[in-house]
Amino acid sequence: xxxxxxxxxxxxxxxxxxxxxxxxxxxxxxxxxxxxxxxxxxxxxxxxxxxxxxxxxxxxxxxxxxxxxxxxxxxxxxxxxxxxxxxxxxxxxxxxxxxxxxxxxxxxxxxxxxxxxxxxxxxxxxxxxxxxxxxxxxxxxxxxxxxxxxxxxxxxxxxxxxxxxxxxxxxxxxxxxxxxxxxxxxxxxxxxxxxxxxxxxxxxxxxxxxxxxxxxxxxxxxxxxxxxxxxxxxxxxxxxxxxxxxxxxxxxxxxxxxxxxxxxxxxxxxxxxxxxxxxxxxxxxxxxxxxxxxxxxxxxxxxxxxxxxx
Amino acid sequence: xxxxxxxxxxxxxxxxxxxxxxxxxxxxxxxxxxxxxxxxxxxxxxxxxxxxxxxxxxxxxxxxxxxxxxxxxxxxxxxxxxxxxxxxxxxxxxxxxxxxxxxxxxxxxxxxxxxxxxxxxxxxxxxxxxxxxxxxxxxxxxxxxxxxxxxxxxxxxxxxxxxxxxxxxxxxxxxxxxxxxxxxxxxxxxxxxxxxxxxxxxxxxxxxxxxxxxxxxxxxxxxxxxxxxxxxxxxxxxxxxxxxxxxxxxxxxxxxxxxxxxxxxxxxxxxxxxxxxxxxxxxxxxxxxxxxxxxxxxxxxxxxxxxxxxxxxxxxxxxxxxxxxxxxxxxxxxxxxxxxxxxxxxxxxxxxxxxx
Numbered sequence: 001x002x003x004x005x006x007x008x009x010x011x012x013x014x015x016x017x018x019x020x021x022x023x024x025x026x027x028x029x030x031x032x033x034x035x036x037x038x039x040x041x042x043x044x045x046x047x048x049x050x051x052x053x054x055x056x057x058x059x060x061x062x063x064x065x066x067x068x069x070x071x072x073x074x075x076x077x078x079x080x081x082x083x084x085x086x087x088x089x090x091x092x093x094x095x096x097x098x099x100x101x102x103x104x105x106x107x108x109x110x111x112x113x114x115x116x117x118x119x120x121x122x123x124x125x126x127x128x129x130x131x132x133x134x135x136x137x138x139x140x141x142x143x144x145x146x147x148x149x150x151x152x153x154x155x156x157x158x159x160x161x162x163x164x165x166x167x168x169x170x171x172x173x174x175x176x177x178x179x180x181x182x183x184x185x186x187x188x189x190x191x192x193x194x195x196x197x198x199x200x201x202x203x204x205x206x207x208x209x210x211x212x213x214x215x216x217x218x219x220x221x222x223x224x225x226x227x228x229x230x231x232x233x234x235x236x237x238x239x240x241x242x243x244x245x246x247x248x249x250x251x252x253x254x255x256x257x258x259x260x261x262x263x264x265x266x267x268x269x270x271x272x273x274x275x276x277x278x279x280x281x282x283x284x285x286x287x288x289x290x291x292x293x294x295x296x297x298x299x300x301x302x303x304x305x306x307x308x309x310x
Numbered sequence: 311x312x313x314x315x316x317x318x319x320x321x322x323x324x325x326x327x328x329x330x331x332x333x334x335x336x337x338x339x340x341x342x343x344x345x346x347x348x349x350x351x352x353x354x355x356x357x358x359x360x361x362x363x364x365x366x367x368x369x370x371x372x373x374x375x376x377x378x379x380x381x382x383x384x385x386x387x388x389x390x391x392x393x394x395x396x397x398x399x400x401x402x403x404x405x406x407x408x409x410x411x412x413x414x415x416x417x418x419x420x421x422x423x424x425x426x427x428x429x430x431x432x433x434x435x436x437x438x439x440x441x442x443x444x445x446x447x448x449x450x451x452x453x454x455x456x457x458x459x460x461x462x463x464x465x466x467x468x469x470x471x472x473x474x475x476x477x478x479x480x481x482x483x484x485x486x487x488x489x490x491x492x493x494x495x496x497x498x499x500x501x502x503x504x505x506x507x508x509x510x511x512x513x514x515x516x517x518x519x520x521x522x523x524x525x526x527x528x529x530x531x532x533x534x535x536x537x538x539x540x541x542x543x544x545x546x547x548x549x550x551x552x553x554x555x556x557x558x559x560x561x562x563x564x565x566x567x568x569x570x571x572x573x574x575x576x577x578x579x580x581x582x583x584x585x586x587x588x589x590x591x592x593x594x595x596x597x598x599x600x601x602x603x604x605x606x607x608x609x610x611x612x613x614x615x616x617x618x619x620x621x622x623x624x625x626x627x628x629x630x631x632x633x634x635x636x637x638x639x640x641x642x643x644x645x646x647x648x649x650x651x652x653x654x655x656x657x658x659x660x661x662x663x664x665x666x
Contacts (some may be wrong), residue, residue: 148350151651152644153606156624157354162629162639164358236473243475244610250623263478270481271489281478289473
């Protein structure tokens with residue numbers, strides 16, 4: 001019984017590591033497996049991945065892991081130090097359990113990053129491929145627009161957007177998207193320019209297939225991998241900027257336990273009750289370190305040109 | 311957060327070596343693109359100013375004004391004209407230095423900014439100095455000892471810099487170095503009782519106090535600036551050391567390095583006299599970019615340290631819906647950003663003989 005199991009696993013290994021794949025699916029699986037092996041040998045990247053898996057687990061099982069209701073106030077127990085009366089990270093100025101709030105904040109951070117990391121690259125992909133494929137005045141106009149957005153400091157532009165739209169989590173996300181798309185448009189355009197003159201695109205065009213289908217069906221899939229690399233490298237930045245907006249009171253509004261906003265409320269007592277501001281900051285630091293480590297590792301695996309960081 | 315974009319633009323610039331006769335046309339192109347970028351920025355701030363939910367006319371006349379008064383004010387503000395005409399008028403105002411009047415301070419925004427901007431510039435300059443003086447040697451060391459312990463340590467230090475929220479690091483710095491150790495002065499630019507003693511010449515307190523011969527004030531200002539500048543400088547250190555390392559690795563693989571070694575030059579001479587000198591040219595762009603980024607990074611740092619610069623100005627204005635001040639600040643920061651980028655482009659061409 002167990003011997004059969006081992007044999008089966010060995011054959012799976014062989015199937016995954018074969019030099020002569022027998023089907024398209026197998027070739028894809030082999031490629032993924034080899035990529036995973038390369039990724040696994042990068043200790044720092046694996047640590048990064050572990051941090052992010054933890055973040056997702058916190059988000060899914062948050063209500064079970066949190067020891068208390070993150071919104072429950074207990075003014076009699078305000079500003080307790082870490083460890084006191086079962087509060088792992090202490091309590092804040094309204095007596096809320098900081099540990100539970102940090103756990104709850106994981107979901108909000110994930111929500112922001114996911115939304116921005118899907119929408120902004122998609123926007124950039126559309127703009128970049130349109131500009132690259134159509135060329136001419138479309139290219140000039142779109143790229144000029146991209147350059148203008150790129151030329152200005154992101155945070156300040158995001159501040160101006162939020163000022164116009166009004167403070168709030170959704171508007172902060174919108175401002176992040178509006179300032180994050182230009183680099184992706186540049187990447188997508190560069191990729192498109194190298195693909196567009198290739199023979200397989202000519203072949204498709206001769207078959208009478210329209211521009212939109214060529215862009216969506218044949219150019220987008222080839223742009224995706226370089227965009228994904230860039231997105232993972234950018235995610236830490238998104239977390240930090242979102243926290244910065246929250247800190248300035250322009251992102252999630254109280255009593256939402258957004259990490260940046262929590263630091264902002266802890267700022268007043270930092271010299272006497274250090275834990276109120278420190279704990280959510282450690283959470284932001286850990287998560288963005290995770291994204292940075294993962295991004296570095298993924299770049300080494302997916303992009304052989306970069307040569308790797310170490 | 312925009313480090314990768316910066317890498318790309320550095321590479322873009324690095325690859326450009328133009329023959330002499332193209333230089334003039336190139337300058338023309340740059341001027342045109344800078345002008346277009348500025349108009350583009352103004353278009354963005356114009357649109358932002360129009361979509362905001364606060365009615366600018368109501369803000370002026372008040373809610374109880376009659377319809378006639380309201381219409382008259384609307385006309386006087388030019389809001390009844392077509393958008394494109396309004397935009398033209400807006401451009402004219404901005405280019406003649408009129409950024410509107412702040413509702414918070416009741417002074418022209420341009421005067422306000424002229425008052426607060428030197429504080430930001432002073433902070434960003436000291437921070438860039440710290441980041442450059444530590445970052446370049448760190449990057450060189452990391453490249454020379456590639457893969458060894460010191461390289462790993464420098465990489466981790468840089469990685470931490472990329473991963474920490476700057477406002478949190480600022481708070482922690484205040485907690486440790488001001489609250490617990492008492493090594494530095496607290497928030498603000500200078501102690502209150504020294505305020506306004508030194509006459510403003512350059513706007514930089516460190517320089518002004520030296521000119522006035524007030525060493526006590528100089529030390530006080532220094533103990534105020536050193537913590538925020540070090541924290542900002544840490545971020546530029548992370549970026550500068552990473553870039554220096556990759557430039558150095560590129561140089562150390564070149565044949566002239568082998569030649570120098572074969573000639574019997576000491577390793578110190580090979581590295582510092584030969585390789586580093588070649589790295590200095592692309593590093594100019596890197597330092598300029600990190601300087602521009604610090605102007606942005608200083609927004610959050612200024613809030614933490616109650617530093618009376620443009621970052622504090624913009625955020626205070628934001629929270630009281632003072633749109634003229636917010637947009638004026640955005641324009642100035644954007645313009646300085648573009649200006650520094652342009653300057654680094656020009657400097658690069660002056661310094662690198664191949665790019666002339």
